[in-house]
Structures are given as C-alpha cells and as structure tokens.
Amino acid sequence: MVQAGRIVSLMAFICCVTEAAVETNETRLYKELFENYNKYNHPVTNESKPVKVVFDFQLIRIIDVVSPHYFTS
Numbered sequence: 001m002v003q004a005g006r007i008v009s010l011m012a013f014i015c016c017v018t019e020a021a022v023e024t025n026e027t028r029l030y031k032e033l034f035e036n037y038n039k040y041n042h043p044v045t046n047e048s049k050p051v052k053v054v055f056d057f058q059l060i061r062i063i064d065v066v067s068p069h070y071f072t073s
Contacts, residue, residue: 044051
C-alpha cells in the first residue's frame with residue numbers, strides 16, 4: 001500500500017512538472033512570435049476606412065450536456 005501511494009505521488013509530481021514545462025514553452029513561443037508585432041500596422045489600401053474581419057468557428061467536442069429537465073419550470 002505504501003509503495004502504491006509513492007507511485008501515485010510520483011506520477012502526480014511528474015504530471016505537474018510536465019504541464020509547467022509545456023506552459024513555459026507556450027509562453028516562450030508566444031513571446032517570440034509577437035516580440036516585434038505592431039498592432040497598428042495592417043495591410044490596407046485606405047487606412048481611413050474600417051477593416052472588415054470575418055472569422056468562422058466549429059464545434060470540436062461536446063464536454064457536458066445538461067438535462068432538459070433543468071430548463072423546465
């Protein structure tokens with residue numbers, strides 16, 4: 001039993017360390033990509049006109065579904 005507890009503790013520690021390393025890598029990548037970024041520069045023919053931005057998204061995964069009885073009064 002004591003050995004199993006140590007293994008679980010070790011695995012939890014490894015997961016935390018790995019997650020922290022990934023976060024550090026993401027932060028470093030973000031900083032490197034945007035270090036010389038100027039949000040006021042954008043390629044347009046006329047700077048006085050507004051820029052139309054179009055984006056799309058899609059649902060990748062449903063994590064939780066709420067019961068329909070929740071919404072009935």
